Every structure is written in structure tokens, then in C-alpha cells.
Amino acid sequence: MAQTEQDPIIRLKNVDKFFGDFQALKKVNLEVFKGQKVVVCGPSGSGKSTMIRCINRLESHDGGRILVNGIELNDSLRNIDAVRSEVGMVFQQFNLFPHLTAVGNLMLAPRLVRKKSKAEAREIAMRYLERVHIPEQADKYPVQLSGGQQQRVAIARALCMNPEIMLFDEPTSALDPEMIHEVLDVMVELANEGMTMICVTHEMGFARSVADLTVFMDAGEIVEAKPPQEFFENPEHERTRLFLSQILSH
Amino acid sequence: MSFDIALIIESVPKMLVGVGITLQLLFLSTLFGTLLAIVTLLMRIGPFRWLRWPAIAYIYFFRGTPMLVQIFVIYYGLAQFEFVRDSFLWPALRVPFWCAIIAFSLNVGAYTAEILRGAVQGVEKGLLEAGSALGLTARQRFIHITTPIAVRLSLPAYGNEIISLMKSTALASTITIFDTMGVARTIMAQTFKPYEVFISAAIIYLVIVWFIQMGIALAERRFGRYMKR
Ligand SMILES: Nc1ncnc2c1ncn2[C@@H]1O[C@H](COP(=O)(O)OP(=O)(O)OP(=O)(O)O)[C@@H](O)[C@H]1O
Ligand SMILES: [Mg+2]
Numbered sequence: 001m002a003q004t005e006q007d008p009i010i011r012l013k014n015v016d017k018f019f020g021d022f023q024a025l026k027k028v029n030l031e032v033f034k035g036q037k038v039v040v041c042g043p044s045g046s047g048k049s050t051m052i053r054c055i056n057r058l059e060s061h062d063g064g065r066i067l068v069n070g071i072e073l074n075d076s077l078r079n080i081d082a083v084r085s086e087v088g089m090v091f092q093q094f095n096l097f098p099h100l101t102a103v104g105n106l107m108l109a110p111r112l113v114r115k116k117s118k119a120e121a122r123e124i125a126m127r128y129l130e131r132v133h134i135p136e137q138a139d140k141y142p143v144q145l146s147g148g149q150q151q152r153v154a155i156a157r158a159l160c161m162n163p164e165i166m167l168f169d170e171p172t173s174a175l176d177p178e179m180i181h182e183v184l185d186v187m188v189e190l191a192n193e194g195m196t197m198i199c200v201t202h203e204m205g206f207a208r209s210v211a212d213l214t215v216f217m218d219a220g221e222i223v224e225a226k227p228p229q230e231f232f233e234n235p236e237h238e239r240t241r242l243f244l245s246q247i248l249s250h
Numbered sequence: 251m252s253f254d255i256a257l258i259i260e261s262v263p264k265m266l267v268g269v270g271i272t273l274q275l276l277f278l279s280t281l282f283g284t285l286l287a288i289v290t291l292l293m294r295i296g297p298f299r300w301l302r303w304p305a306i307a308y309i310y311f312f313r314g315t316p317m318l319v320q321i322f323v324i325y326y327g328l329a330q331f332e333f334v335r336d337s338f339l340w341p342a343l344r345v346p347f348w349c350a351i352i353a354f355s356l357n358v359g360a361y362t363a364e365i366l367r368g369a370v371q372g373v374e375k376g377l378l379e380a381g382s383a384l385g386l387t388a389r390q391r392f393i394h395i396t397t398p399i400a401v402r403l404s405l406p407a408y409g410n411e412i413i414s415l416m417k418s419t420a421l422a423s424t425i426t427i428f429d430t431m432g433v434a435r436t437i438m439a440q441t442f443k444p445y446e447v448f449i450s451a452a453i454i455y456l457v458i459v460w461f462i463q464m465g466i467a468l469a470e471r472r473f474g475r476y477m478k479r
Contacts, residue, residue: 084383113384
């Protein structure tokens with residue numbers, strides 16, 4: 001299938017996901033266009049992580065269709081590899097490789113997946129460490145870095161693969177408050193450069209200033225999806241209002 | 251009770267001949283046992299289901315029976331079978347030294363396979379997901395993420411296993427091998443002074459353990475640089 005400019009770069013159509021008998025996603029529909037920034041929020045257990053993990057096939061969906069850049073996600077390993085090479089992911093717990101230095105973390109995938117030489121990989125890695133403002137930490141191991149620095153290394157590691165799309169799963173939730181802004185700043189810069197992003201986050205300031213679309217999930221469903229202005233000012237559903245009142249109250 | 255210090259001083263050098271054998275038993279069994287453990291691990295956790303059962307059965311038998319029994323079965327038992335005597339293994343199986351090596355290696359292999367499996371399972375799932383998300387294949391994840399982390403995680407238990415093997419090598423003396431313990435038993439038979447002789451042997455084993463501990467600590471530091479803040 002040919003991908004045109006008007007087609008969404010990510011398309012979820014009636015996606016279902018089960019864990020045993022438990023249905024974690026119920027007929028989820030979502031379209032994301034190139035360059036769009038989507039913020040996903042919702043209560044714990046509502047399926048936010050599950051949804052974005054389906055987009056790079058860390059979870060397999062049980063019903064419906066998922067297309068990324070025109071490639072259908074199914075059992076084809078080739079398709080999965082193709083999608084993963086377009087999609088970068090940042091995790092709540094950073095998930096840096098503890099046995100590699102910061103620069104080593106960044107070099108691994110370019111070397112193994114893109115078959116770059118050591119020198120090329122290092123050059124790419126240093127370029128991205130500069131983009132997240134920590135080139136001086138290149139030779140430290142993850143345990144020697146602060147949480148905020150670790151998460152910026154993790155972002156840089158994903159960027160090294162030159163992805164079209166970045167997925168963020170609560171990237172600031174594991175951070176001490178004083179480190180949250182340094183990670184958000186990097187994300188805002190990335191957004192301003194035109195990256196397509198889906199961010200699960202409860203940083204509503206970030207949603208207001210950056211998002212094109214704010215998605216509220218509850219109990220495995222997308223309850224509401226709107227531009228942030230509308231979303232915050234007049235949420236349509238009772239569940240959304242309740243959730244917003246809870247998280248905006250502190 | 252008289253205690254003959256002079257005999258201890260006299261015995262230790264004599265036993266050094268046996269120490270050479272002890273170290274050979276230790277080194278060769280560690281080497282073969284570790285290789286066997288890696289093969290067993292790969293069978294155990296690899297993609298081929300039909301390879302799992304032999305690995306599980308092997309681990310079960312060698313962890314579930316006393317080492318002394320295994321040594322006797324290999325040394326005395328196998329010789330009964332004609333096909334064993336006719337086989338290409340016979341030149342090794344008739345030599346007590348190689349029987350001991352085989353028994354120890356099989357034992358180390360079984361225990362170490364389980365140590366390694368625990369370490370592999372101890373690698374955080376999130377790290378492998380990060381690897382998948384970056385596009386690494388299962389094989390690349392195993393080689394570049396699981397293996398280095400699992401090696402570090404397994405070192406303390408692996409060190410214990412080597413120390414435990416070192417002590418078990420004394421069982422080799424039961425099948426006429428003159429390792430440290432074998433020599434000690436000979437001296438004992440000549441002098442009838444068990445305390446002095448076996449204390450000498452204990453001292454020798456303690457010295458060897460000390461070196462093993464140093465080696466393990468060194469390896470832990472080498473592979474664990476990244477754990478230091
Ligand atoms: N591997 C799994 N096995 C079984 N159930 C799971 C699994 N992963 C998630 N679930 C369940 O699916 C539901 C959705 O989980 P998910 O992690 O997507 O929620 P979430 O919205 O990201 O929540 P949080 O804000 O706590 O991260 C939860 O009820 C969770 O218990
Ligand atoms: Mg989550």
C-alpha cells in the first residue's frame with residue numbers, strides 16, 4: 001500500500017488487546033498524522049502503556065489493525081523490524097543498558113542494526129548527546145548519572161536510529177521534581193523540530209503547550225480525543241472531567 | 251594428647267605433589283563443566299523444545315545424586331558394559347584421573363547451567379524491551395544485552411560453585427588418585443597421625459580457596475565496573 005502525505009502515519013483501527021480474559025484495549029481507534037504531537041492521559045490501568053506498546057509491537061494486538069507508515073503490524077517479522085526502525089521509544093524506567101557507558105548505549109543499535117562502523121556510530125552518538133545537552137557525560141555508566149541525565153541519554157539513544165516517530169511512556173514519572181523540566185525541555189525541542197510524537201504523560205503543562213491532540217483513556221477505551229484547548233476547557237464526558245479535576249487539583 | 255607440629259611442617263611439602271593433581275582436576279573440570287553448562291543452558295532456554303527435556307533430565311540426575319555415587323558409577327560401573335569397553339571412550343574411562351574429570355565436569359555443568367539460567371532470568375525485562383524497540387534481533391539482544399549482564403549476575407554463585415568443586419576434588423582420592431587428599435591419606439597410613447596430616451591438608455585447601463576468592467573478586471570488579479557510582 002502506498003503511503004501518501006494525507007494518510008495518517010499511525011493508524012489504529014478497532015484495536016483489541018486481551019491479557020488472558022482481561023480486555024486491556026477495547027476497539028481503540030486513533031489516527032496520527034506526520035508531525036503531530038499526541039498526549040495520552042488517563043487513570044492507572046486504563047491501557048495507555050498497552051496502546052503505545054502495540055504501536056511498536058512490544059505487545060501484539062488481538063483484534064483490529066495497526067498500520068505504521070503504511071506497514072501493517074502482524075506476525076511478519078519483516079514488518080515488525082520495518083516498523084521498529086521507524087519508531088523510537090522512551091520508557092518510564094529509562095531502561096539504559098547498565099553495562100554500557102552513555103555513548104555505548106547510543107552506539108549499540110546503529111552498529112548492530114544500521115551496520116555503522118565504530119567511528120561512524122560514535123560520531124552519531126556524540127551528535128545526539130549534544131542535542132540532549134550532555135556530551136560531557138558520554139563516558140559515564142548509567143548508575144553514575146542522575147535520573148534526568150539517564151532519561152536524556154535514553155531519548156538520545158532512540159534518536160540515534162533516526163526514527164520518524166517517537167513514543168514516550170511516562171518519561172518523567174520516575175524523576176525527582178527538579179529533574180522533570182530538563183527532560184521536558186528536550187521533548188519540547190524535539191516537538192518544535194517537527195517530530196511525530198505520542199506521549200503518555202500527566203504533565204498537563206506540556207500537553208497545553210505542545211500537543212495537537214489530547215487523548216483521554218479509561219478502562220481500555222479512548223473516551224475523548226481533542227485539541228488541548230477544547231480538551232481542558234470543555235471536556236465532553238463526565239469521566240474526563242472527573243479525571244482532570246483530580247490531576248489538576250494538585 | 252601430643253601434637254606434632256614438625257609433622258605438619260614435614261607433610262605440607264610432600265602434599266604439594268598432590269596439589270598439582272588437585273589443581274589439574276579443578277582447572278579441567280571447571281573448564282569442561284562451564285562449557286557443558288553453556289550448552290545445557292542454551293538447550294534449556296533455546297527455541298527448540300525437544301532439546302529441553304534432555305537438559306532438564308541431565309540437571310536433575312546430577313544435582314540429585316551424591317557426587318561420590320557418580321564417581322563410583324563412572325569408574326566402577328561403566329567398565330561392566332562391553333560396549334563401553336569397546337568404545338572409543340574406553341582409554342579415558344579406564345584411567346581414574348579422567349573418570350574423576352568426567353564426574354566433576356558433569357556435576358559442575360549441571361549446577362552451573364542452573365546458575366546461568368537464574369542469571370539470565372534475572373536480567374530486567376525492560377532492558378530487552380529497549381533492545382527490541384531499537385530494532386535488535388532476539389539473537390543480538392541475547393549476545394549484547396543478556397549475556398554481559400547475566401555473566402555479572404552469575405559470578406558470586408559461580409564462585410561458590412568453583413570453591414565447592416575444589417573441595418569435592420578430594421573425593422578423587424577414593425578412586426586411587428593421589429591428589430592432595432590422596433597423598434594425605436597415604437601419609438596418614440604411614441604415620442597414624444590423622445590430626446597433623448589432615449590439618450596440613452586443610453591448610454593447603456584454605457590457601458587454594460584464598461586464590462580462588464581473589465580470582466572471583468577480580469572478575470567481579472572487572473565485569474562490575476558499571477555498578478560503581
Ligand atoms: N503483561 C500483562 N499481563 C496481564 N495484565 C496486564 C499486562 N500488562 C498490562 N496488564 C493490565 O492491563 C491493564 C492496562 O495496563 P497498562 O499498563 O496499559 O495501563 P496504564 O494506563 O499504562 O497504567 P499506568 O498509568 O499505571 O501505567 C491493567 O489493568 C494491567 O493490569
Ligand atoms: Mg503505563
